Amino acid sequence: MNSVIHLDNQDDKSLRQKAFRKQFADNLNAALDRRGAIPAGYGRVTAVAELFRVSQNSAANWLRGDGVPELARLPEIAETLNTTVEQLIIGAQGTGANVIDERYTVVDIHGGSEDEAHALYLLPEALRELGLPRGVTAMKVSADDMDPYLRPGDVVFYDPRVTRIHANGVYMLRIHGALVVRRVQRGTVDGLRLICDNERFGSESLPETALESDNIEVVGHVVGRLLVGR
The missing domain is CATH 2.10.109.10 (Umud Fragment, subunit A)
Known part of the structure; x- marks a missing residue:
């Protein structure tokens, strides 16, 4: 069953955004661990900043769960770390629509079978423009x-x-x-x-x-x- 997140309570929304940023940080650190040759601690902040050409403050925010990269950077980050965008954002294979830092929504898209789902990333304003509700699922x-x-x-x-x-x-x-x-x-x-x-x-x-x-x-x-x- 697909999970749905309703954005009707400001306090709950803030908590969910914080949880998703923390989830991204955990997934990013796990991908860095798998890649190897990148130290933990403050040395990791420096390494990530150099690897992705961002400020150390931005790198620290990503690693602590205080922020997430811009959507356009995610494919590059995933490729560099030999992982997928889905794994960076969601972690283990999952379903449902999740709002990440209020900037984009993850929508499941599958074929005739629901066993293999992929992620379609849409900005919230794109959903509104298309007249699609949050929690929508797609099939090719x-x-x-x-x-x-x-x-x-x-x-x-x-x-x-x-x-x-x-x-x-x-x-x-x-x-x-x-x-x-x-x-x-x-x-x-x-x-x-x-x-x-x-x-x-x-x-x-x-x-x-x-x-x-x-x-x-x-x-x-x-x-x-x-x-x-x-």
């Missing part, structure tokens, strides 16, 4: 059953907090273990109608009680699309 589309609404290579954003069909719309469903996007209509004679936009694929009608079975599950409500090459 590989099938053409929802063409032209979604084509292979497009990215669909969905809110995993929605686990019921509350109104007609487009939803992420898990059917017999596979993740699919379907346009859902409710209130029909047959209960629910799952629609593929691509006319080559048939639609399906089923009773609403089918959502209570082990074979079909509402994973989220689709809230946005990234149309690649269009």
Whole structure:
């Protein structure tokens, strides 16, 4: 289940930001330990400052958890330390959206399987501009059953907090273990109608009680699309 951080309390927000900066510092120090040849203590501050061409004050802040680098520096830092941006920020493989120092948001993006997720980094203002809620998750589309609404290579954003069909719309469903996007209509004679936009694929009608079975599950409500090459 994806974790969600709500930024509605100023004190809680400050504590979360402090915790994330501390987490980054722990991950950075662990990466430096693995790299070797970089001393601990004050010598590490000097080494990091020289390695990444920053002031010793900035290096000390990174290592203590009092600050984090600019977003644009993270790929360079990760490559130099033979690690990944995800490991520097999140540590062990995780899921969910995390706000780091109020400057960017980490969004999980996966393929047809949720087992292998990668991180998509968006500025908070980018989320607002796109009309996407915090806590959103993304999936890269590989099938053409929802063409032209979604084509292979497009990215669909969905809110995993929605686990019921509350109104007609487009939803992420898990059917017999596979993740699919379907346009859902409710209130029909047959209960629910799952629609593929691509006319080559048939639609399906089923009773609403089918959502209570082990074979079909509402994973989220689709809230946005990234149309690649269009």
